[in-house]
Amino acid sequence: MPCLAIMSDPHANVAALSRVLADAADQGADELYCLGDAIGYGPQPQECCDLLREAGVTLLMGNHEQGLINIHYLRGFNQPAADVLRRTREMIDEATYQWLVSRPKALVAHGCRMVHGTPPDSVSEYLWRHETGMGEVFARYAEEFCFAGHTHDLMRFTYRPGAGASPRLALPPGETVLEPGLRHLVNVGAVGQPRDGDNRAKYVLFDTDSHTVTLRRVPYDIAATVALIEARGFPRAFADRLW
Template identity: 65%
Template sequence: MTRIAIMSDVHGNFEALKEVLADLDGHAVDAVYCLGDMIGYGPQPQECVDLLRGRGVECTMGNHEQGLINIHYLRGFNQPAADVLRRTREMISEETYQWLTTRPKSIVEHGCRFVHGLPPDSVTEYLWKYRDEMAGVFARYGEAVCFVGHTHDLGRYTCLRGEPVRQPLPEGETALEQGVRHLVNIGSVGQPRDGDNRAKYGLLDLDSRVLTMRFIPYDIKKTADLIVARGFHRGFADRLW
């Protein structure tokens, strides 16, 4: 059996990431992928990157990593988010900065594509903007399964004979049917926006094509208090609840 884990949008939330990885330790996996936005919004960017790298997680670039590169990319953020990124740059080491800003825009392994925003390799485009153009989105990549993040919202699309259909992605097991192409929004570890404040990640059995979504509780108050204590916009703390 070959099994992989997929997560996205940690956003400097060390408490959430620790609990996700602790849960993951109870499941044998062959590889772990993070679909970008390891930093931004949250108060512990360096700690999150150190943990992801220490665990050998393969990471793609997100728009928050791209926002660190230069002012051109930073202009795409609202003011509070841009302020956090400037502060984040001060909080991380030079070596971490170089690592974050050189992540690949997409990864293709195990017959799956992994990208932050929109296939084939966009770190900035939101999936919801293309809900009426999903046939074109599926045409952009050739893999049977593509995982994305960026919106912090769980969901998936299936495409059979060119007809994309939106499907739910609940906690627990979901079969990704053979002979059907799938695009899966894996949600967020550090700042979920799907109405459930637990950290989210997925486990995919590549043989059976069963995707198991794990919803993990963590100490939200600890992270929220630290966001405020470090002078970040209070809205980023409130959003965790």
């Protein structure tokens, strides 16, 4: 059975994404999945999409991809983020635009559900909005394992039959064995704009045989991305977040 590299939220940060993809290759990942938000905030949307496709990464739709579709979805963003998405549309070619807006909202591979926001298929609903009622979330889908992004944070939940869902659990560095007989939901953090107190790019490896999740924290050239954000006139706040 394969080892899956599962990442989310590159946000047009090519310096971070390229290091994550290189690390996944070094770790022997067999298949690569990105849970959405290839674009937004960052300065290199076209290059980021090119890199994902060249590496054979399966990309899902995130809320930033959905924001490209029409004004209805764009209204859900704050003004700076919406302005960057408008710029993003000007910076990507037509083929890339069509690819982004046609991404699936969820998929199931090797018994694992994958989604950007909250399962079964929401691209915009944040997991932390359900932390006091995760049993309801687990009731929405059937798979034993689920991986999500969107929050830019790291967390996991378990569901034990008869006992309900756990409170939020940490996803520590290194290996975490997902206990057999339970159901598990893992938030994999962010590649391009982490918000978990550690500025390294994050992704996980999932061993489909041992059901082990390994959190990988990858350093990258933050200054290079910051310089490009400034050079392209994007909001300074999106650069400051990277530090």
